[in-house]
Amino acid sequence: MSSWGKNNPDHAPKKYWSLGEAKGKLETYCAYQERCQWEVRRKLHEKGIYGEQAEALIAELIAHNFLNEERFARSFARGKFRLRHWGKSRITRELKLRQISPRCIQYGLSEIDPEEYWDTLLSQAEKKWEKTSEKDSFKKNYKVISYLIGRGFEQDLVQEAVASVSSRQSQ
Numbered sequence: 001m002s003s004w005g006k007n008n009p010d011h012a013p014k015k016y017w018s019l020g021e022a023k024g025k026l027e028t029y030c031a032y033q034e035r036c037q038w039e040v041r042r043k044l045h046e047k048g049i050y051g052e053q054a055e056a057l058i059a060e061l062i063a064h065n066f067l068n069e070e071r072f073a074r075s076f077a078r079g080k081f082r083l084r085h086w087g088k089s090r091i092t093r094e095l096k097l098r099q100i101s102p103r104c105i106q107y108g109l110s111e112i113d114p115e116e117y118w119d120t121l122l123s124q125a126e127k128k129w130e131k132t133s134e135k136d137s138f139k140k141n142y143k144v145i146s147y148l149i150g151r152g153f154e155q156d157l158v159q160e161a162v163a164s165v166s167s168r169q170s171q
Contacts, residue, residue, distance in 0.1 A: 016048035022057060030066035034075040037067060038098045073100050073108030081112050085124055088112065090152020118161075121153050125161040129169060141166060 017025060026040060037058055044054040061067040073095055080086040080094070088109055095105045128147050134140040141162055148158040 019049070019053060019057070022047065022049055023060065026057060026061060027064075027066055030061060034072045035067060036069055036072045036076075036098045036100060037062075038100075040067060069100055069104045070107050073104040074111050077108035078111045081117070081120070085120055085151065087121070087148070087152030087154065088117070089154060093152070118157070121148065121157055121161045122164065124148060124151065124153075125158075125165045129162075129165050137166065 022044065026043070029035065029043060030040070040058055040061065041054060044050070044057065049057070058067065076095060077091050080091050086094075091109065092105055095108060100108075125144060125148060128144045129140070132140050132143050134143060144162050144165075145155075145158050148161070149155060153161075
């Protein structure tokens with residue numbers, strides 16, 4: 001059994017930050033990678049800073065351009081699409097979870113090239129089609145479609161891509 005956990009007496013409690021310390025650490029935290037306000041609030045809460053103090057720190061980070069929701073949404077959408085091969089639905093859901101405004105979500109999704117999106121969807125469909133060892137073509141279609149919808153691709157595009165892949169494979 002792991003020694004990590006809430007009931008471990010040897011585990012030291014989390015170290016809280018002072019306000020001065022928090023400002024420097026948050027600047028480093030935001031400079032390392034694009035962050036959103038939700039992530040910064042969560043980090044501040046972990047470190048024992050709440051309410052008006054947290055909001056003042058966030059306002060200062062925004063003023064000094066360490067935090068920018070539009071820039072975050074664009075970076076997030078680009079990265080999750082290109083590296084993780086997520087579809088637009090999944091990216092939108094994750095951005096909403098992080099409390100990003102609908103306008104910024106649209107800016108983020110505009111970073112995805114429609115041709116590249118279709119090519120990625122087709123390649124993901126082909127890979128899953130090859131890996132799925134199902135004899136019944138109806139079940140195989142269902143499994144591939146379920147997988148792609150789970151990755152966040154839109155159902156109409158998924159159906160079209162799977163139809164394209166299955167027709168090529170059956171020839």
